[in-house]
Amino acid sequence: MVGKWKGTSKDQFGAKGTIETSYTYALEPSERFISCQYENRQEGKMVNRGAVFLMFDSNLGKFVWKDVISYGWISNGVGEWKNDRLTVDIVSIDGEPDYFKGLRLRNFIQKSSDYEIVDGVETAKPGEEFRVLGRISARKVRGLSVAK
């Protein structure tokens, strides 16, 4: 993941049009974390930005995910890496907006290749199956060489 990535999505996340996303993944604040600073822009205008921190919790045996989103909330997630896919259940949202209440949310990162990922969000109403709310296909534009 570490490096810079750029992606686009069209008519996703309940929005019309194309959104361009840039991601900078780093080992921050130490090698025990992967952080991601991201920005989403539509027609050159900032839509939102945020910071994700991912860490492996050896007590849980799972990844812990915190997503600090410029709109004014923080998603707290717990996830697993399986079949080249990180699936993160959002277990709580600090400052949760009313329109999320009662919904279940899941983030995912699917590794398509060493230089291509799909980053997305799934949502489910009570008693219903998860469906994709939006997905962004991204390519690595700069970064560390990939360890084999």
Added chain:
Amino acid sequence: MLLHEPLKQLAFLLGEWRGNSQDQFGEKGVIESRYVFSPDPSEHFIAERAESWKEGKLVNRSVAYLMFDRNTGKYVRKSFFSYGWINNEVGEWRDDKLLFDIVSIDSEPSFFKGVRWRSFIRKYAEAEIGSGLEVAKEEQPFRLYGETRARRV
């Protein structure tokens, strides 16, 4: 960038601070610290980037994000420590002190278990703050574990 209410009352934090502590936080000697506070990723948050050194050697780096949760009427802070854990904190601003209960620690180290922690930022003056930790064993009252006094640079 202007901070959103009620983070505005903490706007005095924005900027760079440097300080030190002596024989605090269970350590012998002097620890020097640097803090940079900024409105990031938006006016809804205050981000804090901190580093601490002992005898010129980096001992800890951290990143923290502070926001006001309108659902609970309290401040929320997530603190990511280079040691490899995350503090989940909920707090209130009272008497020039932002006091957080550390309600959970992701990847909590075993030597913390059974101990309660509180963290704080105290405003001593416009250009002087204290950043510290309080600790309590089981049902005992909290006591100061360590405080770094820092001045705006």
